[in-house]
Amino acid sequence: MANSSILNFNKYNVVSAVSFVPPFLPVAGYAAGGYTGSYVATVDKFLFTTDARSTLATGLSAARRGAAGFASRENGYAAGGLAGSYVATVDKFLFTTDARSTLATGLSSARGQAAGFASSENGYVAGGLEGSYVATVDKFLFTTDARSTLATGLSSARGQAAGFAG
Secondary structure (H helix, E strand, O other): OOOOEEEEEOOOEEEEEEEOOOOOOOOEEEEEEEEOOOOOEEEEEEEOOOOOEEEEEOOOOOOOOOOOOOHHHHHHEEEEEEEOEEEEEEEEEEOOHHHHHHHHOOOOOOOOOOEEEOOOOEEEEEEOOOOOOEEEEEEEEEOOOEEOOOOOOOOOOOOOOOOOOO
């Protein structure tokens, strides 16, 4: 969808134009990594229109489970996880080509079982397990992939929480 304009008329018949960008409508869902008795690097992609599944040629940079997922309009991210030991790695997948890159700035600490969620500008990885549960919340700016860590973490240290945005 392209940007659109709406003409608004007020009670004095003064016209103003309001531009808006339609909401982002994703076309596919991804399942990255996991565990089958051994760690998995596979990334499966499901098209929402047909429910067809394909497997990306570029899986995770390392087989692991318990990664946190979040996405921008252009990219999907798999952050942290367990690969024998906890990792700080953040893999980034470009939706248009499914190409993978790995961020130079990983998580602030190696951990898994964290919650992932995103705004239109930032992705977040909250809590998790790094030997013990943590309350840490890392924030990734989508335009540069720069990471910062919030001064206010979770209300209590925990892992395996669900993440969502509204």
